[in-house]
Amino acid sequence: MKDNTISILIIFTALILSFIVIYNPKKEQPKPPVEPEYSYELVYDVVVTAYSSEEEQTDSTPTITATLEECYYGGCAVSRDMEKIAPMGSTIIFDNRKWIVNDRMNKKWRGWMVDIWMETKEDATIYGRQRKPVVVVEVRKNGENNNKKHN
Numbered sequence: 001m002k003d004n005t006i007s008i009l010i011i012f013t014a015l016i017l018s019f020i021v022i023y024n025p026k027k028e029q030p031k032p033p034v035e036p037e038y039s040y041e042l043v044y045d046v047v048v049t050a051y052s053s054e055e056e057q058t059d060s061t062p063t064i065t066a067t068l069e070e071c072y073y074g075g076c077a078v079s080r081d082m083e084k085i086a087p088m089g090s091t092i093i094f095d096n097r098k099w100i101v102n103d104r105m106n107k108k109w110r111g112w113m114v115d116i117w118m119e120t121k122e123d124a125t126i127y128g129r130q131r132k133p134v135v136v137v138e139v140r141k142n143g144e145n146n147n148k149k150h151n
Contacts, residue, residue: 077103089140
């Protein structure tokens, strides 16, 4: 009888411990912040918007950029003011990714502005208009080719 009671207590204890482990998981420790790949002192405060390949948002060739490339995610247009510090072919960083300047915004847009290409108008609308820190990491001279593959 004593052996049965001990066995039942052991089984009961094991069940309680299993229940505690299953239904009371340990909290995950917060992950440390990711160190940026680049560190630059020259950061620009820029208005970033998004567009898609539609004639009412572009020109008569909505899928072709100023560098005569097809539009792709990772390419961006800049205002003429921004083009002075990041000309065609330059690499800029914001939203934790690299962007290649391959298009030019309409001349009506003044100030430091970047316009990123999105596949759909809905995606561009959701992105909206945001003010972001932008870093220019590689400046191309006007006319210099950027033959790197885009990621």
